[in-house]
Structures are given as structure tokens and as C-alpha cells.
Amino acid sequence: MRRILIVGGGYAGFYTAWRLEKKLRRDEAEVTLVDPRPYMTYQPFLPEVTAGSVEARHVAVSLRRHLRRTHLIAGRVVNIDHTNRTATVSTADAPDRELHYDVIVVTAGAVTRTFPIPGVADEAIGLKHVEEAVAIRDRLLTAFERAAALPPGPERRKLLTATVVGGGFTGVEGFGELLSLATALLKHYPELSVDDLAFHLVEVRDRILPEVTDEPGHWVVRHLEKRGGHVHLETKLVSAEGGHVVLSDGTEYDNHLLIWAAGNQSNPVVANHTDLPVDEQGLFKVRADLRVGTDDAPVPDAWAAGDNAAVPDLASDLPGAYVVPNAQNAVRQGKRLAKNIVADLRGRKTKPYVHHSLGTVATLGLGKGIFQYRRIVITGLLAWLMHRGYHVLAVPTWERKVRVALVWAAALFYGRDIVSLLSVQHPREAFVAATLGDRDRQVPRR
Structure with a gap:
């Protein structure tokens, strides 16, 4: 069985794994997904979460509930050595370990862009x-x-x-x-x-x-x-x-x-800790079919999509344009990516990603x-x-x-629910205060 490793469980990663489960035969390949969070966040709803119009848990899609045939690892991929088909995985409660794969799919997304502004x-x-x-x-x-x-x-x-x-x-x-x-x-x-x-x-x-x-x-x-x-x-x-x-x-x-x-910036794992080709922005160079590399120099068994990939925009009239890194594209890229991986495993031709904005x-x-x-x-x-x-x-x-x-x-x-649960962020405060209070009320023994 071929071992497929998916790095990141965001839009592109979740949809890639979800579709692979539906399209792969059980004896054809095993899929592993690595992400530090046990859920995929539907980010377009986050502004409505801040306003109380959407319940917070409803924008988080459980990976384990919906990816039942995918092996899930709660951790981060901190290095990718594609030459030797290994990825280094860091988890919270164990030493870093190497994970071997045959096919890698990098959908690690982007990280928040910050500047050294005081405060x-x-x-x-x-x-x-x-x-x-x-x-x-x-x-x-x-x-x-x-x-x-x-x-x-x-x-x-x-x-x-x-x-x-x-x-x-x-x-x-x-x-x-x-x-x-x-x-x-x-x-x-x-x-x-x-x-x-x-x-x-x-x-x-x-x-x-x-x-x-x-x-x-x-x-x-x-x-x-x-x-x-x-x-x-x-x-x-x-x-x-x-x-x-x-x-x-x-x-x-x-x-x-x-x-x-x-805004966002390139994921540091993508930009600095891989032997796969990246551009000057720290994004993976990918072909229109989402395979890493170029038309002249494709990288075998390596794929990328979402915010960490510079995907050519075939729907644009501008030469050299890239697909806008948003949720609409990441979801559709994940679906296309799964189809192309299955086609490649079965020796069939892959298809390019083309999406006309809605x-x-x-x-x-x-x-x-x-x-x-x-x-x-x-x-x-x-x-x-x-x-x-x-x-x-x-x-x-x-x-x-x-x-x-x-x-x-x-x-x-x-109307909206206007109850604040700020104390959830500090769950032990009330208990600690009560404990200290009990200590103060104790009568000293003689």
C-alpha cells in the first residue's frame, strides 16, 4: 500500500483527505494527516463568532468524526526531506520522530503576518x-x-x-x-x-x-x-x-x-525547512495540476495546495497570474487534488485546477x-x-x-447571546481564590 502524508488539516488538507477516503480502495493506499488542532476551522465564520451570531464550536469541523479512515497525528511537521521521503513530526508529549511516506501533500496554510511594532x-x-x-x-x-x-x-x-x-x-x-x-x-x-x-x-x-x-x-x-x-x-x-x-x-x-x-505570510516550514522548490515569497512552486515543481521539472510524488502554494490562475487573462489564496479556492483545490492523486496512483492523466470566481x-x-x-x-x-x-x-x-x-x-x-465567558480562559482562578480563602479562615491550632 502506498503511504500518503497530508501536512495540515485546513481547507485544502481536510477536503483532500475527505475525498481520498471516498475515492481510494481500502487496499490501495493509507492516508495520514498531521495537524496540531483536532479540527478544521471554517474561517469565513470567525467574524460572526466575534459578534455572537455563530456558536464557536459550530465553525470547527472535527477531523476524527469525519475522517474515519485517515490516521490522524496531533502535531506539527517541522521538516520535510523529500529526497528520502521522510518528514519530521513534533508532538507535545513525545520526542520528534520521522515519518516515512511515498506521496506527500503539503497544505500547511499560512501564518499571521506580523511586524516589530512596540506593544x-x-x-x-x-x-x-x-x-x-x-x-x-x-x-x-x-x-x-x-x-x-x-x-x-x-x-x-x-x-x-x-x-x-x-x-x-x-x-x-x-x-x-x-x-x-x-x-x-x-x-x-x-x-x-x-x-x-x-x-x-x-x-x-x-x-x-x-x-x-x-x-x-x-x-x-x-x-x-x-x-x-x-x-x-x-x-x-x-x-x-x-x-x-x-x-x-x-x-x-x-x-x-x-x-x-x-494579512498572512508563508508558513516557516514551507519557506525554510524543506528540500522542495519554493519561490521568493516562500510558497511552493506548483503546476496547474497542483503537483510541486514546474512543467519542465515536476517533482514526483509531491503535491501542494492552499495558502502555501503559488497556483497558476488559468482563469485569469493576465500572464503569470496566481490564484487568490482564499477559502473558495482552497476548498476546490482540495477536491481537485484528491482526484489528481488518485489518477496519478492509477496511471491516468491529471487535470489542471481551473476556477472562475463566483x-x-x-x-x-x-x-x-x-x-x-x-x-x-x-x-x-x-x-x-x-x-x-x-x-x-x-x-x-x-x-x-x-x-x-x-x-x-x-x-x-x-437576538444574539450576550453572555461573556471570559473566565474560561483562566479556569482555575475561582478555585484558587476559594482555596486561599479557606486557608485564611482556618483557626490556628494551639
Whole structure:
């Protein structure tokens, strides 16, 4: 039996393994998937998790529940030696070990891009994983509770000030959803007013949402500002030390919640710890059929897809263009990759990956959104409904589709759940406090 190793259980990796289970005969190959997390995160729903519109666990698809014929290893691949067909795997509770394979599929994804800005490492929260989205939501809800107990002034203002760095899809959707949640919370806090809120979106370029054309991008800026948001274009974050934000446009303010959504960079394993060919950006060089290498120099038994691969865009009119690294492409690449691996194992020809975009859709908060397909632009409630409709169909497995749809249905009648569970991040605090209290109450023996 051939041994197939899949590095990474994100979109591309999960769908590759899922389809291989359906297409491979049981005696044809064995599949192993290595990922530190036991689930695949459906990232387009993370902004809605921050706003309480989607339950956190519903955006996490269990690998063990759905990949029943795949051997799963909870760890990280830290080195790939394709010449000798070995990968070094690091796990939490055991020494590093070498894993031998016949075919490798690298779908390790990307990591959050950061810069050496003072205070960011201490203050910022990313928006790439479900744990981060939950933490953002709980911190905002807890900030409202604390602010309501304070008199008007700088301390209250700081608690209700949030900054999102990055004007791409993740940043803009997260900003819009948080702004929507914050304004909706005001009706539950009569002590607070809209003047207490200060939400800032910081983008280094001269526009946000580069995936849409100029005019829809300008409309989103006007829309967010009309709702009370502050959008800083052509602006950099200079410092965030001690919760005090300094921007390159001269703006300064005290800040409570800092969200980092400034894009991705190549996975360090891909860029630095493999003998497979990578480009100057640290991405795998792949052919149109997702095999690693070039048409003139393909690498046998090596495949890559998703955010860690520079996939030629055959649907583009621009020569040398690469596929946009987003969820829509990663899912479809995973499906094509599984078919091509099976075809290659059986001595048949592989097919190139070609995908024509279905359009761009983004949520900007409850009942608000934007959709663009070529010259067609739709905004408002209809675009928001299209966003929800597309993503509930796109999230993998019917079990997750039903769970998400039921939460949305309940929210129509009862609204968002506004309970903060920030204490979950420090589960022993109450127990430790009780233990210390018991110790203080003990009567000394004579």
C-alpha cells in the first residue's frame, strides 16, 4: 500500500483527505494527516463568532468524526526531506520522530503576518483561529460590564475603544461585526451611550477590501463611518504599548481591544525547512495540476495546495497570474487534488485546477453586507442574506450546516447571546481564590 502524508488539516488538507477516503480502495493506499488542532476551522465564520451570531464550536469541523479512515497525528511537521521521503513530526508529549511516506501533500496554510511594532506582541489578538474569535467577543462583552460600572470619563472611554489593524476581508468583516454588536449592546446598558464607543479600522493602503473594485470599496468606508466607525486609510500602527495606540496620521488614544488582521505570510516550514522548490515569497512552486515543481521539472510524488502554494490562475487573462489564496479556492483545490492523486496512483492523466470566481461577498454586521460579481454590486440586506446563504452551503458536512442554521433561526426571535465567558480562559482562578480563602479562615491550632 502506498503511504500518503497530508501536512495540515485546513481547507485544502481536510477536503483532500475527505475525498481520498471516498475515492481510494481500502487496499490501495493509507492516508495520514498531521495537524496540531483536532479540527478544521471554517474561517469565513470567525467574524460572526466575534459578534455572537455563530456558536464557536459550530465553525470547527472535527477531523476524527469525519475522517474515519485517515490516521490522524496531533502535531506539527517541522521538516520535510523529500529526497528520502521522510518528514519530521513534533508532538507535545513525545520526542520528534520521522515519518516515512511515498506521496506527500503539503497544505500547511499560512501564518499571521506580523511586524516589530512596540506593544503588538503584548496587546494584540489575531483573527485566524476560533479561540481568538471567542476571546475577542468575551473581552468586548466584559468591557461593557466594566464600563457600565464606571462614571463617564477616560477609563470608560478606553474600555469601549477597539482597534482593528488590516483592511482585508478578515479585518473589515471583523470590524463591521464588532461595531454591529457594540451598538446593539447599548440597549442593554442604559448607563452607556453611542458617544462612549470608539472603533478604529487601520489600513496601510489607500483603500480597503482589495478584492472588490474601487467604488464598492469606497462605499464600504462611507457605510462604516456612517455607523460611527473611524477608518484610517494610508495609515500605519506606530505603537500600542501599554494600551496606548499611536497611528502614523498623528492620531493617539487609549485602547482596550487590539485585533490584528494584517494579512498572512508563508508558513516557516514551507519557506525554510524543506528540500522542495519554493519561490521568493516562500510558497511552493506548483503546476496547474497542483503537483510541486514546474512543467519542465515536476517533482514526483509531491503535491501542494492552499495558502502555501503559488497556483497558476488559468482563469485569469493576465500572464503569470496566481490564484487568490482564499477559502473558495482552497476548498476546490482540495477536491481537485484528491482526484489528481488518485489518477496519478492509477496511471491516468491529471487535470489542471481551473476556477472562475463566483463573486465576492462580505458581511458588515447584522443585516448589512456587500456582494460584487464583475460589474454587479449589491449592498445591504440582500447582500447579507447572500453571504449567509453561500456560507451555510459552503461549510462542510450537513451536521455543521444544520447547527449553524438553527443558531441563526434562534437569533431571529431572541437576538444574539450576550453572555461573556471570559473566565474560561483562566479556569482555575475561582478555585484558587476559594482555596486561599479557606486557608485564611482556618483557626490556628494551639
